[in-house]
Amino acid sequence: MRSSPGPFSSSSSSSSSSSSSSSSSSCDAPSSCFCGSHWGRKPRSGASWLQSSGRMMQYSPCPVAERSHWDATLRVPTGDFHAVLRDDEAALDWLSALRRVGVVHLKGAGPEPGAVARLAERIGYLRLTFYGPTWQVQDKPLANNVAYTSGKISLHTDYPALHAAPGVQFLHCISSAEEGGESEMVDGFHAAERLRRDDPEAFGTLASVQVDFTDMGTDYCDFLLQAKKSVIEVDAEGRVLRINFNNATRDSVLDLPVDRVQPFYRALRAFVDVLSRPENTVTYGLAPGDVLTFDNWRLLHSRRPYRSRPGQPRHLEGVYLDWDEVMSRLRILRQSVRGNA
Amino acid sequence: MRSSPGPFSSSSSSSSSSSSSSSSSSCDAPSSCFCGSHWGRKPRSGASWLQSSGRMMQYSPCPVAERSHWDATLRVPTGDFHAVLRDDEAALDWLSALRRVGVVHLKGAGPEPGAVARLAERIGYLRLTFYGPTWQVQDKPLANNVAYTSGKISLHTDYPALHAAPGVQFLHCISSAEEGGESEMVDGFHAAERLRRDDPEAFGTLASVQVDFTDMGTDYCDFLLQAKKSVIEVDAEGRVLRINFNNATRDSVLDLPVDRVQPFYRALRAFVDVLSRPENTVTYGLAPGDVLTFDNWRLLHSRRPYRSRPGQPRHLEGVYLDWDEVMSRLRILRQSVRGNA
Numbered sequence: 090m091r092s093s094p095g096p097f098s099s100s101s102s103s104s105s106s107s108s109s110s111s112s113s114s115s116c117d118a119p120s121s122c123f124c125g126s127h128w129g130r131k132p133r134s135g136a137s138w139l140q141s142s143g144r145m146m147q148y149s150p151c152p153v154a155e156r157s158h159w160d161a162t163l164r165v166p167t168g169d170f171h172a173v174l175r176d177d178e179a180a181l182d183w184l185s186a187l188r189r190v191g192v193v194h195l196k197g198a199g200p201e202p203g204a205v206a207r208l209a210e211r212i213g214y215l216r217l218t219f220y221g222p223t224w225q226v227q228d229k230p231l232a233n234n235v236a237y238t239s240g241k242i243s244l245h246t247d248y249p250a251l252h253a254a255p256g257v258q259f260l261h262c263i264s265s266a267e268e269g270g271e272s273e274m275v276d277g278f279h280a281a282e283r284l285r286r287d288d289p290e291a292f293g294t295l296a297s298v299q300v301d302f303t304d305m306g307t308d309y310c311d312f313l314l315q316a317k318k319s320v321i322e323v324d325a326e327g328r329v330l331r332i333n334f335n336n337a338t339r340d341s342v343l344d345l346p347v348d349r350v351q352p353f354y355r356a357l358r359a360f361v362d363v364l365s366r367p368e369n370t371v372t373y374g375l376a377p378g379d380v381l382t383f384d385n386w387r388l389l390h391s392r393r394p395y396r397s398r399p400g401q402p403r404h405l406e407g408v409y410l411d412w413d414e415v416m417s418r419l420r421i422l423r424q425s426v427r428g429n430a
Numbered sequence: 431m432r433s434s435p436g437p438f439s440s441s442s443s444s445s446s447s448s449s450s451s452s453s454s455s456s457c458d459a460p461s462s463c464f465c466g467s468h469w470g471r472k473p474r475s476g477a478s479w480l481q482s483s484g485r486m487m488q489y490s491p492c493p494v495a496e497r498s499h500w501d502a503t504l505r506v507p508t509g510d511f512h513a514v515l516r517d518d519e520a521a522l523d524w525l526s527a528l529r530r531v532g533v534v535h536l537k538g539a540g541p542e543p544g545a546v547a548r549l550a551e552r553i554g555y556l557r558l559t560f561y562g563p564t565w566q567v568q569d570k571p572l573a574n575n576v577a578y579t580s581g582k583i584s585l586h587t588d589y590p591a592l593h594a595a596p597g598v599q600f601l602h603c604i605s606s607a608e609e610g611g612e613s614e615m616v617d618g619f620h621a622a623e624r625l626r627r628d629d630p631e632a633f634g635t636l637a638s639v640q641v642d643f644t645d646m647g648t649d650y651c652d653f654l655l656q657a658k659k660s661v662i663e664v665d666a667e668g669r670v671l672r673i674n675f676n677n678a679t680r681d682s683v684l685d686l687p688v689d690r691v692q693p694f695y696r697a698l699r700a701f702v703d704v705l706s707r708p709e710n711t712v713t714y715g716l717a718p719g720d721v722l723t724f725d726n727w728r729l730l731h732s733r734r735p736y737r738s739r740p741g742q743p744r745h746l747e748g749v750y751l752d753w754d755e756v757m758s759r760l761r762i763l764r765q766s767v768r769g770n771a
Binding site: 314421 | 554555557558560592593594638650651652653654655656657666752753754755757758761762765
């Protein structure tokens, strides 16, 4: 993974990416802004109601606004773990890039557990799930999840078995593998727009057909989850809102009319082909102290099989948050950093 | 509020309620079942895959399935607080009625705080929000929410300023008012179907126009929330999924094209008129030890102004959960209680 030339800068050579971004955006504000940015301006008159009105008339909380899509040429935005905890401007840069690009690589957290919880508290609070407040990605006996093995994990989004899948995920590397364990990530919004352009029938199928996801077992407590999701979730205007795709939890039964089964598998194959293109894939490895923060409604990520060092199992600690809480912190940081200017 | 003739039984004399219920349901299973009930059956053959296949082909996790709509004639299902904690069958009856009817009145919790957290743990875990893990509904100085006053609260659903509004709410009465404080509740799904039948244009407006909800302040931590929601949220087939309506957090700015403003207000007025009809409203009062458990995606509730007893302020403790977790517990209880029969 290439390192960024400057903190939180990112770029994509894919010009159609930005076009697909703007085409998928409903935000009338300048593309440099993010949802809620208009909170920050100085009143131009004493009429605070008109001012707030002006704010609202430009403000779009639409979750697909102000995204910049990317491909393999992405330079992943980077930041310093302690800086984002300590400094509001660094935190604002972090969360703005997380929103815009969908992934930010924080460095310098050290190898001690607890870093992801501290980042969650910086924002507000973490989201508890059936896998606990934070979760330990290690090779475990009697694993209740493929993540808790040393095997390969194919490209996926986390937790589609929850109707409300977590919006944001942080992964902190506490101990890396001796061999393997590298990850790949793909911008699911970019891939979905490519599919829409190149195979609109497949896009329409994945945006309309609902498939079952299931997850059962015992961790924080016992659970038995079922959800129906379209793999590409779009809003009433057809804008991509979320990617819901995880073959490890896609149900063994495909609950579709028989005449939809082959079109669904054909469309899923077409989407996986787009996701798997080298031109769309960023490969990265995490070193102890690195924290990958990313948009779980947008990014797909995978893991290669690995072998741990003798006596030192590979260990990542993870946590989930939701976009409501992250956007709330983003708006507050914007106010404090921009000084209402 | 009339008490139920038997535990967890409920009824509605509104025959069109059941018709609107079935018309809004996509569940092919018998109306007496609930989503996931088919987990429970004994294999009819050794072919477990076919059996699970049979389960899946009948199973619909659709959140609008197997609801029975109601009006003022509802006999609110009741249960015993300690029984649902102790006994799986009582817990199954509780959650099945919560799912089907949208409200269950648990009694006998006593006046000590902590009851709502114990109920949440019985299911799995509570949902933390900016108002804290649990929240104390009292008349507070410098209140950051209209709920934290002694004033009237009009019919509303909780927390539409979160894109992911809490699915389920528990309210435990620790100390009641000397005068006033009674609440009303309305089945928002029943009211929405009435509006669809009597004023389809208004229904269509509220199902398509998105309005802003906002909430800002400091409680568990500082927050600044913005969300766009349709007041009546429907799925791709037009089935009502959620009601999002809270005038206390509806934004001061209506971010709509000018030609949609008057149609929106007309439609909102028409919906509020349906919600406010005595024939649709159930009035109730909570005594110390009562816990009202209800579907926050479906029910609207209100509070009359009150005056506390001298030296004993009215006090309710509340908690939020989500339907994913409640449905998970419901499926597990079904398996344990029905003994796979």
